Amino acid sequence: MKHWIEKQRYIIDFTISSLLRRKVKNFGLLALYTLIVFILASTMFFTYSIKKEASLILKDAPEIVVQKIVAGRHDLFPVSYVDTIRHVRGVAAVESRLWGYYYDSLVSANYTLLTPPARESDTKSFAKTPIVETESGVDTSKPLFELNGAVLEPGTLIIGNGIARLRNIGKGDYMPFMAFDGKIMNLKIAGTLSSQSELVSSDLMLITEEDYRKIFGIDKRYVTDLTVSVNNPSEVATVASKIKKRLPEARPIIRDEILRTYDSIFNWRGGMMIVIFSAAVLAFVIFAWDKASGLSAGERREIGILKAVGWETSDVIQMKFWEGAMVSLTAFLTGVILAYVHVFFTGSMVFEPALKGWSNLYPNFELTPFVNLEQLTTLFFLTVVPYTVATIVPIWRAATIDPDSAMRFTGE
Amino acid sequence: MRNSSLFFLYLSAGAALLSLLLVHASFSEYAQQEYLEEKASLVKTLKLTDLCLFTEARYTRHLSQADLNTAFQDHPISLEHFPSGSFTQPPQRIRERP
Numbered sequence: 001m002k003h004w005i006e007k008q009r010y011i012i013d014f015t016i017s018s019l020l021r022r023k024v025k026n027f028g029l030l031a032l033y034t035l036i037v038f039i040l041a042s043t044m045f046f047t048y049s050i051k052k053e054a055s056l057i058l059k060d061a062p063e064i065v066v067q068k069i070v071a072g073r074h075d076l077f078p079v080s081y082v083d084t085i086r087h088v089r090g091v092a093a094v095e096s097r098l099w100g101y102y103y104d105s106l107v108s109a110n111y112t113l114l115t116p117p118a119r120e121s122d123t124k125s126f127a128k129t130p131i132v133e134t135e136s137g138v139d140t141s142k143p144l145f146e147l148n149g150a151v152l153e154p155g156t157l158i159i160g161n162g163i164a165r166l167r168n169i170g171k172g173d174y175m176p177f178m179a180f181d182g183k184i185m186n187l188k189i190a191g192t193l194s195s196q197s198e199l200v201s202s203d204l205m206l207i208t209e210e211d212y213r214k215i216f217g218i219d220k221r222y223v224t225d226l227t228v229s230v231n232n233p234s235e236v237a238t239v240a241s242k243i244k245k246r247l248p249e250a251r252p253i254i255r256d257e258i259l260r261t262y263d264s265i266f267n268w269r270g271g272m273m274i275v276i277f278s279a280a281v282l283a284f285v286i287f288a289w290d291k292a293s294g295l296s297a298g299e300r301r302e303i304g305i306l307k308a309v310g311w312e313t314s315d316v317i318q319m320k321f322w323e324g325a326m327v328s329l330t331a332f333l334t335g336v337i338l339a340y341v342h343v344f345f346t347g348s349m350v351f352e353p354a355l356k357g358w359s360n361l362y363p364n365f366e367l368t369p370f371v372n373l374e375q376l377t378t379l380f381f382l383t384v385v386p387y388t389v390a391t392i393v394p395i396w397r398a399a400t401i402d403p404d405s406a407m408r409f410t411g412e
Numbered sequence: 413m414r415n416s417s418l419f420f421l422y423l424s425a426g427a428a429l430l431s432l433l434l435v436h437a438s439f440s441e442y443a444q445q446e447y448l449e450e451k452a453s454l455v456k457t458l459k460l461t462d463l464c465l466f467t468e469a470r471y472t473r474h475l476s477q478a479d480l481n482t483a484f485q486d487h488p489i490s491l492e493h494f495p496s497g498s499f500t501q502p503p504q505r506i507r508e509r510p
Contacts, residue, residue, distance in 0.1 A: 013415045050465075076491055257476060355496070370441065
């Protein structure tokens with residue numbers, strides 16, 4: 001065994017010296033290979049983590065959301081329909097939601113205005129969440145709501161951290177709104193939502209129903225949509241179809257559909273992901289093609305000399321196996337480590353410009369690193385194994401030829 | 413030091429670092445649990461339906477609530493023009509239809 005290990009070490013020593021003789025080519029190859037692994041691993045880490053986080057965060061989203069559709073577009077929902085839905089068998093509770101968008105021309109950003117549920121217990125739970133702040137400013141026990149005991153009342157609002165950052169405003173400042181009739185309404189900021197919740201609340205503005213209706217001029221007979229909770233969770237789809245039957249213009253969206261929407265987001269089979277994957281796969285195919293299509297004259301001559309001085313075919317194949325393994329293992333380890341740092345320590349710096357798109361308000365969120373051995377194994381088999389195998393095949397062909405003819409061929 | 417020793421040293425260091433990152437991932441997952449639960453409770457309390465990922469258009473801000481005719485919202489032959497549209501998929505229910 002010891003003899004075998006020592007032999008392999010000598011072969012590796014020789015292989016590294018051989019690789020270093022063609023520094024530029026091999027370092028270039030290593031850098032490109034590392035880049036491919038980095039892109040693939042970054043994409044895999046980012047998409048898996050965001051999907052997983054979405055499934056955990058949205059697990060308590062409304063069981064059914066009922067919208068009204070007019071001419072293919074979302075329309076205001078008449079409050080009078082609430083009773084119709086309440087009487088559908090299986091429905092436990094129906095609540096209305098008031099929410100919409102407001103475009104802030106000053107910073108060219110869209111905000112989501114939302115009226116918190118009117119239930120007394122909910123309102124109390126927002127308002128009475130205490131602030132726990134330390135001198136260092138970082139406190140793990142800090143709650144999501146930074147209300148400082150303030151109660152959301154007419155004339156006030158609570159803003160998401162993204163808005164506070166974008167407009168450089170905070171508690172006590174005023175936020176102007178142009179109402180539907182052109183009047184300017186100044187609402188006082190009662191608090192900000194914490195930065196930890198930015199993934200769901202960056203652009204949120206919580207305002208009272210009264211202010212909401214004043215800004216948008218929406219009559220009390222209408223709401224934006226309804227949320228429906230169901231007695232038996234296994235009957236959600238049945239209840240949704242019953243609602244659709246009773247109110248043909250209604251469009252029920254069930255929680256499972258919401259979760260599946262986020263499960264298919266960033267799906268590798270579509271959109272930009274397929275472009276990234278195609279580029280990476282194409283680059284990889286070029287590598288493999290370069291290796292599989294044959295050896296350079298220099299490499300052939302090297303094999304010829306090695307065989308002439310007594311190396312066996314199996315030794316040459318072992319040498320080339322180590323060459324492939326060294327390049328691919330180095331690229332794999334470096335690429336994966338860099339991808340982890342990129343996604344979970346730098347906030348996906350490389351992807352950020354593409355993800356931001358045309359929006360001025362982009363959430364600053366730290367993804368929870370959901371990384372497991374399964375992902376690493378998949379990545380390993382996608383990158384290391386094909387490359388190593390691709391280097392062996394042409395070598396086997398070259399290693400079996402006569403050393404004399406290999407050395408005679410000098411054109412490079 | 414022999415070349416092979418250097419290579420195995422690098423390999424061991426890389427593997428150790430990767431293991432450390434996996435440990436970091438596991439600890440972070442545990443540490444972030446509290447924030448995840450709080451975000452989930454915010455979703456439950458405010459009855460939110462979507463993540464705030466792309467604020468550039470209403471159908472990218474609320475992906476799950478988008479109109480069924482989103483793709484043609486501007487005019488009948490308009491194509492998707494927001495960059496975030498290239499990262500997302502149409503809702504599952506649309507793709508499942510025959």
